Amino acid sequence: MGRWEPNAEGRLREAAMELFLERGYEQTTVADIAERAGLTSRTFFRYFADKREVLFVSSQAFEEPLVEALEATPAEAPPMAAVAAALDAFADLVGGNREHTRARQSVIDSSAELRERELIKLASLASALADGLRRRGVPDPQAGLAAETGIAVLRVAFAEWRDEAVERPLAEVMRASLADLTTLTAAAAG
């Protein structure tokens, strides 16, 4: 097996999804995935730390565009507007293929260890967004609160987009969810 296989990462991800859907996540080994992709387990571990990671975009590829979008908003934009820009970037990143998203989620929901990994990824993203807000001068606890709330909106809107009967653009569902949140908090305060 050559050291530099063309698109090895993509082939491994595709093979993994096929096998997880065919046999189940628990019943699939890294060796199975590598074999289906025509690669070796050693190559698998050059791209992914463990079997779980093959279902997740790397933190770098996932967090950086969101943090960059947050940082690119004008300095005077309020914290939740900067968070909204990060959610737009998330929509750009993952809002393209709803069928694939649904299949992937069915695999994640089938395994406690995958659900845990998903929660860890979202907690890490919340932390990265909070750091981005702090660099913009947003103090604590507002920075943490805006970031954690943004992730709450992301989770709810992402699930809504994924599961609703008629597809809308993910960015639109995110914006509607943020507007709902404003209404919800205003109603409790009023």
Added chain:
Amino acid sequence: MGRWEPNAEGRLREAAMELFLERGYEQTTVADIAERAGLTSRTFFRYFADKREVLFVSSQAFEEPLVEALEATPAEAPPMAAVAAALDAFADLVGGNREHTRARQSVIDSSAELRERELIKLASLASALADGLRRRGVPDPQAGLAAETGIAVLRVAFAEWRDEAVERPLAEVMRASLADLTTLTAAAAG
């Protein structure tokens, strides 16, 4: 070892915390915990499904009071006001002993598997609160959004209360955090 040891659960929790702080979580076994508590591993597993659980209140003891508080708010109370009542119940439940909370958190932060378990518990709580809101007639996505946002507030306010230099009542920190959230969302919408 008798079948019904007095306060076996409390003794096991206390022994576990002592050992985790002395030796580290990874270096402590269930057998060590049971021995320190003067009990057997078999007794340990009557109370806890695994080593991780000894650091967490059972879902029943943790979720039920919060869901009950949510359900006890007047039917006409807005969703986030019902969630705020659940956060008050959380403050009653865990806001009593900050030193213990800090020690416990230092153990959780030392282990990836404990951080995962903590995230799972909070996700389960969010889900229970969302179900409670749905039973009150709150539609989706508002029910999920109010519940997830409530957990975001809980996480941020709990960490703030735990780590700030001068102690304030946890319920007060929670309420301030909810008020901050209202300000944050209104600023982005305005």
